[in-house]
Amino acid sequence: MTSRPRLVLLMLFIAAVLGAPRSPLSAQDAKKDVVKQKEAAAANLKKADLGKTAVIESEHFLIATTLPEEKAKALGIVLDKVVPVARRALQYEEKEEAWKGKLAIYYLPDSRDFKSFIRSVVAMQPSGIHYELRSDDPFIVDPVDGPAKATEADQFAHSAAIVAGGYLKAKGSSAALPEWLVGGFGRVTALRAEGLNSRRYLAHKSAARSAANRGGKPTELWGDTKPANADVLANSFAEYLAYGPGAANFTKLISGLRPDDNGNTPSAPAAFEAAGWKDLAMLEAAWKKWAATGK
Numbered sequence: 001m002t003s004r005p006r007l008v009l010l011m012l013f014i015a016a017v018l019g020a021p022r023s024p025l026s027a028q029d030a031k032k033d034v035v036k037q038k039e040a041a042a043a044n045l046k047k048a049d050l051g052k053t054a055v056i057e058s059e060h061f062l063i064a065t066t067l068p069e070e071k072a073k074a075l076g077i078v079l080d081k082v083v084p085v086a087r088r089a090l091q092y093e094e095k096e097e098a099w100k101g102k103l104a105i106y107y108l109p110d111s112r113d114f115k116s117f118i119r120s121v122v123a124m125q126p127s128g129i130h131y132e133l134r135s136d137d138p139f140i141v142d143p144v145d146g147p148a149k150a151t152e153a154d155q156f157a158h159s160a161a162i163v164a165g166g167y168l169k170a171k172g173s174s175a176a177l178p179e180w181l182v183g184g185f186g187r188v189t190a191l192r193a194e195g196l197n198s199r200r201y202l203a204h205k206s207a208a209r210s211a212a213n214r215g216g217k218p219t220e221l222w223g224d225t226k227p228a229n230a231d232v233l234a235n236s237f238a239e240y241l242a243y244g245p246g247a248a249n250f251t252k253l254i255s256g257l258r259p260d261d262n263g264n265t266p267s268a269p270a271a272f273e274a275a276g277w278k279d280l281a282m283l284e285a286a287w288k289k290w291a292a293t294g295k
Contacts, residue, residue, distance in 0.1 A: 033101045038062055040137040041104045048117040050108070057102070059083075061163070064139075065107040071152070075107060078156045079163050081193040086167040089189065089242040091251050098170035104139035107159060114143040129162055133170050140166055157190055157200065164189035168254070175257040176265040180221040184234030185242055191235075192243065208236035212291035219280055222268040240287045249275045 038055055041064040045053040056063040058076030060083050065072050092098065108114040118126040118141060130141040142159050150158075165186030169177060191201045211232045218237035220227045227233060242250045256274030259265050269280060277283045289295065 099138040160190035161186035184238030
């Protein structure tokens with residue numbers, strides 16, 4: 001056989017191997033992975049020297065925290081509720097995983113504990129929420145920021161929003177997702193997970209309606225100067241895109257935010273155009289009508 005046929009056969013063999021679907025982990029292997037991840041979370045807490053800590057396993061997450069176990073379990077219940085809502089909006093396939101195993105949520109309400117963890121475990125200077133979604137032991141570090149008088153329920157809801165944002169980040173992969181989109185999607189997903197008749201969700205709809213009636217402009221979210229009601233606009237606009245009339249194009253928008261072959265990040269208008277929204281004025285008018293009337 002001449003060298004050329006051999007080369008062709010070799011290339012066909014490599015293509016077949018690379019193209020072959022990966023066998024899913026057995027239930028036993030998956031369980032072993034989670035056990036290792038749980039051990040890693042406990043080791044990280046110990047490394048940060050946080051005193052009494054707990055690592056609680058929920059249906060979808062590992063809650064690594066300084067909270068008492070019962071409160072950690074309650075947080076896990078809140079976080080688990082966002083999973084089906086976020087996955088459906090982001091059009092995850094049934095067996096498509098956002099990350100390996102179970103995502104660890106380091107919930108650290110004391111700012112000193114948060115800073116100690118970031119410095120000793122992540123080896124960075126503390127600067128807000130930290131995501132590590134692609135590692136063998138994926139995690140989010142939640143600094144539990146919020147108003148001084150926030151209730152524990154409010155703090156848990158805030159953490160749920162961060163986790164929902166994590167699902168968007170995982171789906172976007174290399175996409176340059178703007179903060180307003182990650183935050184807005186996360187918050188509105190957590191609100192919807194609470195229930196469409198919940199107090200917080202109804203307050204969100206009321207605020208969005210008021211913003212629309214007062215001439216709110218979502219396109220200002222990616223401008224040089226953010227509007228005063230940026231979070232309200234981000235929540236409502238993200239809901240329009242992910243759960244409302246724009247839902248069919250939402251994942252196209254995420255894809256449209258990926259860098260091009262030269263590594264250039266698309267502008268927001270370019271990403272919207274790639275998703276099918278060529279006229280931003282028309283999109284803004286459609287959002288305004290929907291936010292104000294629900295239609």
